[in-house]
Amino acid sequence: MPAPRWDAIVVGAGPSGTVAADRLAAFGHRVLLLDAGPRLPRSASRITDVDRRAWPFSTVGLPFDWYRVRAVGGRAHLWGGWAYRFPRRSLERAGWPCGRVALDPLYDQLEARLRVTEGTVDERYREVGRRLGLSVLPKRAALGRRGPVWRPPEEPVVRRARASRVAVRFEHERGRAAALRAVSLESGRDLPLRARAYVLAASPIETARILLASDLGPRARGVGRNLVDHMVASYVLIEPAPVPSPHGRGRFPGAALVESFVNLDEATARPYRGGFSIELTGPESLEEVNLERMVPGDELHGHRATQIHALGELFPHRRRFVDLDPERRDLVGAAAPRLHLAWTRAEERLAKDLRTACTQLADALAIPGSRLIPVVDPLQPGAGHEAGTCAMGPPEVAPCDGRGRLRALDNVWIADAAALPTAGDRHPTLTLLAHALRAADDAARHLAGGHGGI
Template sequence: MLDVIVVGAGPVGLFLADLLHGCGHQVRLLEAGSGDFANPSVLPGEKPPENHTQERRPMSRVAAAQVERAHAEAWRFRTVGARGWWARAHAVGGRGNLWGGWLARYGSDVFEEGGWPYGARTLNPSYRRAETWLGAVKGELYEGFTRAGRELGVQIRPGTFATRLGVGFRRGNPAGVLTNTVVLRIDTDDQEAAVTVLRGGREETLRARTVVLAASPIETTRLLIGSGVSHPMLGRRLTDHHMLGYILFEPNRPHVRMPGLVPRPTAIIPRFVNRGSSDRRGYRGGYSLELLGPAPVDTLSKEQRRVLGIDTLGGSLTFINAIGEQWPHRQRYVDLAPRARDALGRRIPTVHFHWSRDDRRIVEEMKSTCREVAGALASPGAALMRIRDPFVHPAIYHPAGTFVMGREQRTPCDPWGAVRSVPNLWVADASVFPSGGDGHPTLTVLAHTARVADSVHRHLMRRA
């Protein structure tokens, strides 16, 4: 029998499998999608379209469109309260196939204010393990950003990035990934766990001593409900980030390239509001900014330039993005549609959006900070354009919460991600986050994953 089944082969599942495999455990990763993001899987049980191969060979456009339609039917979702867009990637590497690779540790304010079961210092060793696995590298600071930071009186740091990106994320995983395998249900008792999967059009049961969920919060919620788990906090405390984006177009500033692994100048302005008892604002949580540029104008496609009214290739662009915390709210949550089913017969996840007065306040402040930063950077003739507003077609990029951890018995997971009410089951993804945090989440998710690996390892050793 396997020691551990991990559900989902995104960054969390892959890291966890590596850690547990490294401790000598028999691990199997189950991934709904294919082994190659550029060549997605067909629906379980369907005949692959002609010329589709699991690895490498590109599909024809018609075949790719067929697969995309089938996927849309298999992974339907609904939003209530706003028409949102949920960005997902069903393939080995998960959303790591789409991401920007920005890495940020959360500061102590996030842990203290958000009611996390530990502080930043406790997480430091786990952060280091995650950074090593991701191949974290620091970019160089461009002097234009340093000057603007000084003028505004804010701290400014070079961006840190993961060099282990995209489809090449973890080819040849030593633990072995079973692709095109959709997990439907998990049943556990004191001895073992049975995982029901859909694979090649048939239901099968796989067994292991323990199971870890790494399907990301909305899918993890669906799996827990589908497995008969009930808890008053399941699906609740859903958080994400308000993603705000501007482009500063400077016709008179040439673009800049930096030497090294991160060739574009990047910078982070870490949270400077609601820090301890100082700089208190009329909302909870905080936000950080990321800067990228001055980049060549052809970083944007011809169509994007046309929409923005940029009709020259001269000059440069600086991207100014702000990432703001959505504080948990009782009207923002995930549940499953009572009747509607997807093409695989599963109940459809429904994301309930709600914007509170605090959400509007933080976003207004993020907007004015972005404008101030742009003002400090701008050269003569510059134009500032807003390209992303969190309240217009909100994107679900960084879902978190829904099955939170805590020290109190009323929380569904303990501080190591073990599910209190279900034996032999852990949650390694961002479902356990008590609050969303004020910057990019993946490094913190992976730091939690390292703690889950330790907890599962201890459990298996005790039972050996």
């Protein structure tokens, strides 16, 4: 067998694949980064949904709003750039294999690279926080080098990526991946791609699908289990007044994070694990907030809108998982993913708390004559932050070790949120990217012949 052409193949050129590929290349490794989607022109302003007939999935139990982007850059084409570190207590509660001591240097590097910038808290939010006894933090967001928000296609490693290559499954022998089968959407050819190491960053449902299609046997026990996401409650507060002018000072004046809803200790504990945070955005002109036909046209003028958006942490349970649908195949003939979904009683209580907390905040902010419009109900699954389908943890229960290395194939790492135990209680991407760096560092050590894993 000739030596592989690549040291590492990274699957998926979204945020996590970009960061992992760049890190491996920085160590001097020959890296192939591939993505199932096309390379979009710079001018593409709107990302439409994937072609659901070409890339189907099915659900059992509940419907699921799967926000997918099949294009170089992934869901970073949609993201809002909110960028927070997970607090120590969130990592401990979710059973992370490492704490802030290990993550902080990586957070530092990422914040510099993504130009994470902190805003100022609007006096209106500060005052409501004081009144309700809530901790209100400024927005932190990733600005990137070229635009209002960081996007992977800005990165040199992504300019060299191969687009329109769909990873389908691994060929493997004796606990090692021998090749990755990938189909070119341009030529239709199904090629075995060989490397010394492989990094999956295709996003949690797709990464689980690739592994399940690879027939890994009992050592892959746990792959596809433990699907988690955020629970989302979203409201818009409409007030009969114009946007104040000048509106706040500094960066992101109309945005803040309220983080007090986290279960802190016995005294503040709520009847579920985890907790939630709430993001506030606004007030902005009602015309700028996309409410589709939810507000009558004559109300659009002279009114302002504040968005209230809660993200609740979900924990794994047995009734929420991914497997392969025996009935459905996608454009390249691979079995489609099937999502099994259910809420637990504790999650229903979390949903109630999300609604109550958002409503109380809205009441405290509202001027007379305002109204609150519910936009997303918390019991509508699918927040775009899926995680956990190939989680890190102890060998008896988890498919990955503490740095995202797959136990069933010892030259495969999981760099996307499949490896995260949960999506946390706030936006996850900065932490996801810290994990992608850890996984890439471990893969690089393995490639250099050093000792990998913990």
